[in-house]
Amino acid sequence: MSATEDRLRDLMVRGQDGDEAAYLQFLRESSPLLRGFLRKRLVRLPDEVEDLVQETLIAVHNQRHTYDAGQPLTAWLHAIVRYKLVDMFRRRARTDAYNEPLDDSIDLLSGSDDAAAEARRDVGKLLATLPDRQRLPIVHVKLEGLTVVETAQRTGMSESAVKIGIHRGMKALAAAIRKSGTGP
């Protein structure tokens, strides 16, 4: 347990310093922990698990400046995934209030294995709804692997506009995920 803590903490701190490989490794090693945590708590909502893993990863990414190397990393990660879990329950409670008559039947359907295998929310589709100044930098840098300089040349944006576009776009994506809602 403390070996995991030390390792993740080290990867995160290096990631904060701009070590991309360490950061990638951090996300790769964190996601099974998040998935395990969520799966245990969402036994009755198995098809929410992967959506929430993705939402939590984006939150971890957007909030990684709030991790202070002096605090336990697992406590930080746990607080974030717990927050996202509670947030999802709150959203569902709100949606359920409007959909009460349908609730029972949908509960039954989502219990089956096929429903669990379905990916419900596509982050890629939400990305497509962002304005160009945010979407293009994310697509070029994050999905196609271009550098910021190359992206600036290709889009005609300035380098700082590309960076700002990524930053704001990722926040906008997190907001779009929240609004896209969950539940039936």
Next chain:
Amino acid sequence: MRTDDLILALAAGAEPVNVRAARWRYLTGLGAATVVALLLVTYWMGVRPDFLDGLDLPMFWFKELFCAALVVAGLLAMVRLARPGIRLAWAPALIAAPLLAMWAAGILELLATEPDDRLPLLLGVSWSECPYNIVVLALPVFVVAIGLLRRMAPTRLRLAGAAAGFTSGAVGALVYSLHCPELAATFLGVWYALGMLIPTVVGALIGPRLLRW
């Protein structure tokens, strides 16, 4: 999008993040907001003319210490609530201590006062304007504090909003003491506390709405 692809995308081109920037923003943001409050009290309400005479009185320093301690305590609570996974620890006790000290002083003061003089002691000369003025002077810090929290990642939104509101109220009270002539512990324990309570409640009410992420 598969989770593995999302992870690749998140890591691709990830820029270094400045962990210390938050501290700098707290310092400059809250500092600037406090200056605005100082300007408000100086040019709008006015520093009271006998302010320097008060510097000899122990009760004046008790009052200033009371407000300053609550500013520090509120700030510590807010800063801790701004990051995921940090416990409040002793922050609530730090907030409670100055309040309890002031209330204890107020009770002693009331006991030492003739029954007929107790109500004037409680109301002072400015009870009706005091909480209102503190709330007005709290506003700049309130707005900035909520803005700062929005750039962080509080996970207990109601509490974080309350801490931001309380901190702003304590700054408002500290700044207001430049104008306010009252020195009775009974007065301060009630009306100053009320002035701080109002932004605290407002913060708790709007926290869940404004601080979501």
